[in-house]
Amino acid sequence: MDDTDAFFTQTIVGAPFTVSLGRRRVVPSGPAQGLDVDPSSGESRLTQLWRDWVVLSHACDPVGRPRLRPGPMRGFLERHALWIALLGLLSLLVSVVFWGVTRWN
C-alpha cells in the first residue's frame, strides 16, 4: 500500500482506534470431585462423578459371577503398606550409608 492508498484508506475507512471486545468466555471448570464431607454432621460420601465410576467400573464384569475378594496375602500387604514402605526407605538409607562408609575407608 503506497502513501496515496494509505491516505485514502484513512480518509474513507477512518483512523486507527481501539475498541473493547469484552471479557473472554472460558469453559468453566467443574467443582472438585472426591470425598464430600459435610462439616456440620461429619457425614462423608462420594461425589456424583465417583459414584458413577463405582457403578461403571463393574459394568464389564461377567453376569452372575461374584467378584473375588482379595486374598489373604493382598490383605496383609494392604494393611501393612506404610510399614513396608518405611522399611524400604530405611533399607535404602542403610545401604547408602554402608556403601558410603565402605568407599570412604
Next chain:
Amino acid sequence: MELKTPQDTLTLDPVAMNVVNRVAAGSRLSGELQFEGGLLVQGEISGRIRVNGRLIVWTGGVVRGRVRVMGDLYLFGQLGATDADPRDTSLECQGMAYVSKTGVSTGTLMARRLQLYEGADLQGPFKTLKPGSKLPVLQDVHTDQP
C-alpha cells in the same frame, strides 16, 4: 471467589490490517459482491459475498446471505436477519471469528477458530472448519457421466 478474565481490546488500524473497503451506516448493498482487501460494514450488505481479507461487522451493521471471508471476522454487529432461519445466512471464515459482547449471530457460522466474549449472542449453529476443508460449491460437484 469468581475469577474474571481480563477485557480484550482490539486496535483497528485500517492501513495495517488492509481494511480498504467500507459500507457506511445507512448504506445498503445487495447482490453478488467481491471485496479485495478487508471490509468494514456499518450499514447492510446481503447476497453472495466474498471478502479477500478481514471482515469487521460494526455495531449496527448487518450481513446476510452467503458469505465467505478469507481472513478473520470481527462481529460487533449482526450476522443474519433478526428471527430468521439459520439456513438463510451462512458465513464461512477461513481465519478466526471473534464474536464480541455486542455481536449477534442468527445465521450459520463456520470458522477455523472461534472466540466468544461475554454477552455475545450466538443463536445459530457454529461449525469448526478443518484445515483444507471447504464448503462445496457447484463447480466442485462432479456427477458421474453414464
